Amino acid sequence: MMRTSSIRSQDDPLSLAIRPPPEESDTDRHIRLQHEAEARRISEQIDEELRFEREKLKKSKSDVKLLLLGQAESGKSTLQKQFQLMYSPASLESERMSWRTVVYFNVVRSIKKILTTLEAWDDIDDGSDSQSTLERQELGDYLPPRASSSATPSIHSSQIGVALSPPSPTSPTSPTASSPIRGSTAISDLRRRLLPLTNTEPQLADRLSGGVSVSGSGKGEVYVRSGWQARTIQKGQKLLRRQPKPSSPVDELTIERPGTALSVIDADPLVDDVARMLEQSREDIRTLWENQVVRALMTSRKLKLDEWSEFFLNDISRISARNYVPSTDDILHARIQTMGVAEHIFDVDIHGKTVTWHLFDVGGARGQRHSWVPYFDDANAIIFVSPISAFDQYLEEDPRTNRIDDSLQLFTQICSNQLLKRVHLVLFLNKTDILRKKLERGLSVSKYILSYGDRPNEYESVVQYFRAHFLQVHRRNNENRRVLYTHLTNVVDTKATQSIIGNVRDSIFRGYLQSAALV
Numbered sequence: 001m002m003r004t005s006s007i008r009s010q011d012d013p014l015s016l017a018i019r020p021p022p023e024e025s026d027t028d029r030h031i032r033l034q035h036e037a038e039a040r041r042i043s044e045q046i047d048e049e050l051r052f053e054r055e056k057l058k059k060s061k062s063d064v065k066l067l068l069l070g071q072a073e074s075g076k077s078t079l080q081k082q083f084q085l086m087y088s089p090a091s092l093e094s095e096r097m098s099w100r101t102v103v104y105f106n107v108v109r110s111i112k113k114i115l116t117t118l119e120a121w122d123d124i125d126d127g128s129d130s131q132s133t134l135e136r137q138e139l140g141d142y143l144p145p146r147a148s149s150s151a152t153p154s155i156h157s158s159q160i161g162v163a164l165s166p167p168s169p170t171s172p173t174s175p176t177a178s179s180p181i182r183g184s185t186a187i188s189d190l191r192r193r194l195l196p197l198t199n200t201e202p203q204l205a206d207r208l209s210g211g212v213s214v215s216g217s218g219k220g221e222v223y224v225r226s227g228w229q230a231r232t233i234q235k236g237q238k239l240l241r242r243q244p245k246p247s248s249p250v251d252e253l254t255i256e257r258p259g260t261a262l263s264v265i266d267a268d269p270l271v272d273d274v275a276r277m278l279e280q281s282r283e284d285i286r287t288l289w290e291n292q293v294v295r296a297l298m299t300s301r302k303l304k305l306d307e308w309s310e311f312f313l314n315d316i317s318r319i320s321a322r323n324y325v326p327s328t329d330d331i332l333h334a335r336i337q338t339m340g341v342a343e344h345i346f347d348v349d350i351h352g353k354t355v356t357w358h359l360f361d362v363g364g365a366r367g368q369r370h371s372w373v374p375y376f377d378d379a380n381a382i383i384f385v386s387p388i389s390a391f392d393q394y395l396e397e398d399p400r401t402n403r404i405d406d407s408l409q410l411f412t413q414i415c416s417n418q419l420l421k422r423v424h425l426v427l428f429l430n431k432t433d434i435l436r437k438k439l440e441r442g443l444s445v446s447k448y449i450l451s452y453g454d455r456p457n458e459y460e461s462v463v464q465y466f467r468a469h470f471l472q473v474h475r476r477n478n479e480n481r482r483v484l485y486t487h488l489t490n491v492v493d494t495k496a497t498q499s500i501i502g503n504v505r506d507s508i509f510r511g512y513l514q515s516a517a518l519v
């Protein structure tokens with residue numbers, strides 16, 4: 001026999017469970033109703049949250065997801081800063097002071113590297129008569145061999161004919177037997193006086209990385225995770241709260257920033273100490289930086305400073321001022337390695353329509369590349385950044401691999417990846433300014449890239465050669481006949497980069513609209 005719905009509802013366990021007890025008092029009833037109201041409120045809240053999540057998911061599906069890929073030091077984070085400057089200048093402004101820690105770290109590390117290289121000279125010389133001994137010798141005879149020079153590169157996997165090993169640096173401008181090494185006493189004095197400053201390097205590194213160290217990264221690089229700016233400031237403030245109040249107002253860091261009142265919010269005792277030391281050491285740093293031996297070592301490429309070192313050391317008077325506030329140019333030049341993947345969200349106005357862009361800035365060192373893959377699935381576009389100035393450089397994490405070769409291998413992997421076959425592809429051949437300078441200085445491409453042969457050692461020819469190699473990789477791995485948009489870039493040049501970003505944004509958006517129409 002069929003049961004009616006009313007009979008069924010009587011047996012329904014849920015109805016039974018929520019039916020009020022037969023002899024319920026007024027107080028019990030009141031409490032029960034209160035509980036039921038609360039349960040209803042929670043349930044509605046959960047429904048609302050679920051609705052919100054669903055909306056967000058739906059909305060985020062229509063957002064643009066852009067990956068910045070490329071090897072370490074190629075310029076991805078710098079490009080990300082240019083996007084930030086263009087689409088979210090207020091957020092860059094709010095982070096401005098946290099970049100002071102990075103700039104100081106870059107400066108201190110550069111000074112330390114100069115002093116360590118000079119020390120290597122002292123160690124090799126027996127110290128009895130360093131001046132006359134050094135006068136007799138070429139600078140190169142005194143320096144220890146590069147760690148990488150005995151290594152053999154994997155020529156078989158090479159995308160481009162690279163030199164069998166990093167050529168030993170010789171230069172027409174190498175100091176010769178007549179180059180006097182003057183002032184070794186002066187240098188040891190400088191070293192002693194700069195010691196408290198150089199001793200802060202590990203602490204600055206710790207402040208930036210939050211104590212995280214990454215093995216296998218080559219020269220013991222310092223990595224930062226997404227959100228480090230806020231954490232760096234928070235940690236500094238925590239330490240500041242633990243310290244007694246400064247006795248004199250001169251000790252208190254007061255900073256004037258555009259649009260804000262004088263502020264002490266970003267004060268960090270460590271960074272403040274470094275600022276004080278830098279100010280006191282300003283003349284010593286300048287003397288060291290202008291020292292003839294240092295110059296000679298740099299010219300002969302026995303001392304290889306990082307690209308950004310020169311930018312900061314040339315401007316040490318400004319940077320070591322007590323009330324130093326990093327300029328936008330400083331922020332663009334400041335170097336800190338990215339760890340994992342950092343997501344940056346911008347609202348981008350495109351022809352009257354606002355679209356949310358998610359920019360994923362990845363760590364490019366070999367040990368970091370595994371973390372890219374989860375982001376391939378729903379990416380709309382990639383900007384692959386390759387530093388074409390790096391023809392004379394080898395990977396920090398693998399000194400046998402030429403950096404241009406690594407970049408081509410990485411580009412091959414990206415072009416041939418099945419998950420990325422529909423993704424809009426943009427190639428930035430970056431650091432063109434550094435490439436120009438290297439060629440002007442007479443650095444020979446064919447010495448490092450054997451296959452370059454006897455082509456002219458000139459900018460146009462070199463760019464043309466590297467571009468052709470990247471285009472070939474793309475052509476060979478292009479089942480879907482997708483277009484490759486190529487740009488020659490110098491991403492520390494704000495005006496030029498912002499105009500390129502405008503172009504790239506339009507082309508990515510066009511591709512995005514087309515693929516959306518196909519769905």
Ligand SMILES: Nc1nc2c(ncn2[C@@H]2O[C@H](COP(=O)(O)OP(=O)(O)OP(=O)(O)O)[C@@H](O)[C@H]2O)c(=O)[nH]1
Nearest residue numbers: 072073074075076077078333335338364431490491
């Ligand atoms: N002169 C010049 N410097 C550049 C250019 N692009 C990047 N740099 C500098 O090169 C350094 C490395 O750039 P980053 O943007 O940190 O490199 P990255 O690709 O993010 O590196 P990882 O985070 O390690 O993967 C920084 O000091 C930048 O200022 C460029 O086109 N010209």
Ligand SMILES: [Mg+2]
Nearest residue numbers: 076077337338
């Ligand atoms: Mg980076």
